[in-house]
Amino acid sequence: MHAQAELYTLPVRHLRDRHDRRDPAMAVIEHAYEDSAVLAEAVAARLRQACASALAHRGHALLCLAGGRTPFPAYRQLAASEGIDWEDIAIVPGDDRCVPWDHAASNVASLRNAFAEAQGVRIGALTTPDGDPGASLQHARTMLSRHADTFDAVVLGMGEDAHTASLFPGARGLPAALSPASREDAFLIHPEPLPPEAPYPRITLGLARLLRTRSIHLIVTGPRKREVLREAMAANDPLRHPVAAVLRAARDVHVHWSP
Numbered sequence: 001m002h003a004q005a006e007l008y009t010l011p012v013r014h015l016r017d018r019h020d021r022r023d024p025a026m027a028v029i030e031h032a033y034e035d036s037a038v039l040a041e042a043v044a045a046r047l048r049q050a051c052a053s054a055l056a057h058r059g060h061a062l063l064c065l066a067g068g069r070t071p072f073p074a075y076r077q078l079a080a081s082e083g084i085d086w087e088d089i090a091i092v093p094g095d096d097r098c099v100p101w102d103h104a105a106s107n108v109a110s111l112r113n114a115f116a117e118a119q120g121v122r123i124g125a126l127t128t129p130d131g132d133p134g135a136s137l138q139h140a141r142t143m144l145s146r147h148a149d150t151f152d153a154v155v156l157g158m159g160e161d162a163h164t165a166s167l168f169p170g171a172r173g174l175p176a177a178l179s180p181a182s183r184e185d186a187f188l189i190h191p192e193p194l195p196p197e198a199p200y201p202r203i204t205l206g207l208a209r210l211l212r213t214r215s216i217h218l219i220v221t222g223p224r225k226r227e228v229l230r231e232a233m234a235a236n237d238p239l240r241h242p243v244a245a246v247l248r249a250a251r252d253v254h255v256h257w258s259p
């Protein structure tokens with residue numbers, strides 16, 4: 001195991017204290033690593049520990065995992081871990097793009113691919129096989145109603161526009177998806193503008209469902225995302241920087257960063 005580098009220069013706790021005095025118990029726990037390989041190893045170890053603890057205490061584990069690209073090296077390491085009883089573990093994506101399952105942008109397809117080695121693991125889809133947005137929304141809500149337990153771990157990513165899961169700034173459906181009063185677990189989001197790297201409508205878990213978890217890990221890499229995270233925390237405006245909603249509402253968020 002590599003030593004964790006002490007290079008996280010973002011004064012996270014300071015910014016939280018200064019800009020959000022309502023709940024001083026909230027905490028962002030910072031982890032900075034020398035590179036993305038070390039980050040992946042550390043995140044995989046955290047997820048392994050969350051699974052082991054859940055299996056020991058409850059006999060099953062439920063993970064909610066981000067799509068995109070950044071966390072996949074950690075997922076592949078987790079999937080290759082020895083001694084995990086995958087048959088008792090279920091995974092749901094935190095969001096997905098409304099595309100067919102055989103499309104390169106499908107988060108559920110990427111997750112199924114990353115966990116191919118994990119014999120017996122169940123990976124639920126937020127989308128229907130053809131990716132139809134309306135049918136996917138209904139499908140996601142039904143699927144999530146069958147996975148209503150508290151998550152053992154939630155992994156989130158963040159885009160350079162400060163979206164997390166598919167909670168996109170400026171999207172019409174964002175206020176409902178961020179509302180703690182929303183009764184639904186999943187929402188259809190039409191990002192405006194569509195992100196060029198994945199220009200599709202999305203299904204996302206809402207903030208309240210994401211926060212029903214025993215642990216949260218936000219994974220960000222590169223200097224630009226670190227800047228965005230700092231801006232999000234300073235502004236503390238979730239409609240502009242949806243990631244701020246997670247940072248201010250969760251009791252503890254582990255932020256994992258590497259260059």
Ligand SMILES: O=C1O[C@H](COP(=O)(O)O)[C@@H](O)[C@H](O)[C@H]1O
Nearest residue numbers: 066067068069070157158159165
């Ligand atoms: O579109 C998405 O983007 C975010 C960030 O992805 P990353 O590869 O830049 O970390 C991701 O967390 C989300 O699941 C995905 O649908």
